[in-house]
Amino acid sequence: MSVRRTGVHAADHEATVIVCAGDGTLDYPVMVGPGLLSALPALLREHAPAHRYGLIADTTVAELYGSRVREELEHSGTKCDLITFPPGEASKTRSSWTDLTDALLATGMGRDGAVLALGGGVTGDLAGFVAATYLRGVPVVQIPTSLVAMVDAAVGGKTGVDVPAGKNLVGAFSPPRLVVADTATIGSLPRTERAQGLVEAVKHGAIVDASYLDVLEADLPALLDGDADVTTRAVLRSVAIKAQVVSEDERETGLREILNFGHTLGHALEAAADYALPHGTAVGMGMVLEARLGESLGVTRSGTADHLASIVVQLGLPLSPKSPTGRDAILGFVRSDKKARQGRARYVLLEVLGRVARAEGWSREIPDQEVESILEDWASRGKMP
Numbered sequence: 001m002s003v004r005r006t007g008v009h010a011a012d013h014e015a016t017v018i019v020c021a022g023d024g025t026l027d028y029p030v031m032v033g034p035g036l037l038s039a040l041p042a043l044l045r046e047h048a049p050a051h052r053y054g055l056i057a058d059t060t061v062a063e064l065y066g067s068r069v070r071e072e073l074e075h076s077g078t079k080c081d082l083i084t085f086p087p088g089e090a091s092k093t094r095s096s097w098t099d100l101t102d103a104l105l106a107t108g109m110g111r112d113g114a115v116l117a118l119g120g121g122v123t124g125d126l127a128g129f130v131a132a133t134y135l136r137g138v139p140v141v142q143i144p145t146s147l148v149a150m151v152d153a154a155v156g157g158k159t160g161v162d163v164p165a166g167k168n169l170v171g172a173f174s175p176p177r178l179v180v181a182d183t184a185t186i187g188s189l190p191r192t193e194r195a196q197g198l199v200e201a202v203k204h205g206a207i208v209d210a211s212y213l214d215v216l217e218a219d220l221p222a223l224l225d226g227d228a229d230v231t232t233r234a235v236l237r238s239v240a241i242k243a244q245v246v247s248e249d250e251r252e253t254g255l256r257e258i259l260n261f262g263h264t265l266g267h268a269l270e271a272a273a274d275y276a277l278p279h280g281t282a283v284g285m286g287m288v289l290e291a292r293l294g295e296s297l298g299v300t301r302s303g304t305a306d307h308l309a310s311i312v313v314q315l316g317l318p319l320s321p322k323s324p325t326g327r328d329a330i331l332g333f334v335r336s337d338k339k340a341r342q343g344r345a346r347y348v349l350l351e352v353l354g355r356v357a358r359a360e361g362w363s364r365e366i367p368d369q370e371v372e373s374i375l376e377d378w379a380s381r382g383k384m385p
């Protein structure tokens with residue numbers, strides 16, 4: 001097993017999960033706890049020492065936390081330049097990569113420098129890709145401030161940008177040197193953004209840990225309120241699950257596929273809605289639909305889809321898009337998904353909540369007619385999955 005949990009302090013206020021990437025030379029700690037930003041200068045000295053740092057953040061996060069982080073680093077005698085970009089997915093482009101890279105070059109940061117990615121998943125992916133390519137690669141430290149980034153994006157080493165042909169199609173595997181998740185920052189995150197991140201946490205419970213799913217359900221109100229201690233516990237469990245899965249499968253050849261539960265149909269719904277549907281919202285619907293699919297095939301225990309649907313509702317997220325797209329459009333996007341093999345989509349199906357059903361590997365092909373009938377049923381229930 002390649003995930004170690006160390007240093008769990010009083011009341012889970014601060015804890016560390018060690019992610020083992022590659023052959024052990026790329027292990028990195030993931031620190032989770034409220035108030036960790038104040039410890040950043042010391043954490044960087046210990047885990048990612050550099051001559052100077054390029055701190056990259058979107059303007060929202062820069063205003064909330066970036067200036068403070070820069071000042072604290074400078075105060076501790078560390079050179080740090082803050083470079084910002086406009087918030088939102090629209091910034092995750094090659095053109096932002098160009099601007100950020102040029103801005104970093106203008107600071108004079110050399111190969112003895114490091115990039116600090118402070119913000120949500122957009123910042124993590126973009127700044128991570130800048131770091132992977134800057135002077136042929138400098139270390140990156142992920143400092144996630146959104147729940148999506150804490151439970152998902154900051155761990156795993158995937159970085160990149162969106163291009164006209166699709167999302168995340170150009171990028172690099174670039175494991176961070178260190179991840180620092182200050183769960184107090186979730187306090188300023190809008191509630192709807194918290195719900196987006198919680199969908200991925202629910203997915204983690206659904207695929208490998210039913211008891212975690214129970215805890216999440218019980219804690220949902222506090223999690224939606226951004227309670228730092230409850231959030232710390234959830235982030236730690238999600239990170240441990242994602243870390244364990246990616247540690248065992250660094251390049252997405254096998255086990256990592258289980259993280260795609262809800263994503264085959266979720267991605268297709270997102271694309272069919274021309275990305276007007278947020279990712280978490282689409283994955284919430286995708287999990288329910290894929291559970292229905294599993295139930296109709298006799299693979300998934302009956303009642304699973306209804307249970308997932310009730311969690312999605314508690315998260316305040318819709319069970320169907322406002323303007324539903326046609327079946328054919330959704331199926332078309334399913335086939336063009338980058339994880340489809342020879343144009344055939346693969347699905348991860350649950351056996352029960354907390355366990356994925358094994359097929360040929362961890363995912364399976366499903367005939368279009370089966371998927372069509374689930375989508376038809378979805379439409380005929382008055383748009384409810």
Ligand SMILES: NC(=O)c1ccc[n+]([C@@H]2O[C@H](COP(=O)([O-])OP(=O)(O)OC[C@H]3O[C@@H](n4cnc5c(N)ncnc54)[C@H](O)[C@@H]3O)[C@@H](O)[C@H]2O)c1
Nearest residue numbers: 060087088120121122123145146148152153158185188189
């Ligand atoms: N690399 C991976 O494995 C991976 C996994 C999941 C998602 N992602 C990527 O992550 C992105 C989505 O991440 P996201 O939802 O964090 O988007 P995001 O980075 O755009 O953040 C969402 C919004 O919240 C704001 N924000 C962030 N932290 C805040 C805080 N503490 N207080 C107030 N506002 C704050 C941001 O400014 C932004 O407006 C997508 O591009 C997706 O592809 C990557």
Ligand SMILES: [Zn+2]
Nearest residue numbers: 200263279283
């Ligand atoms: Zn996802």
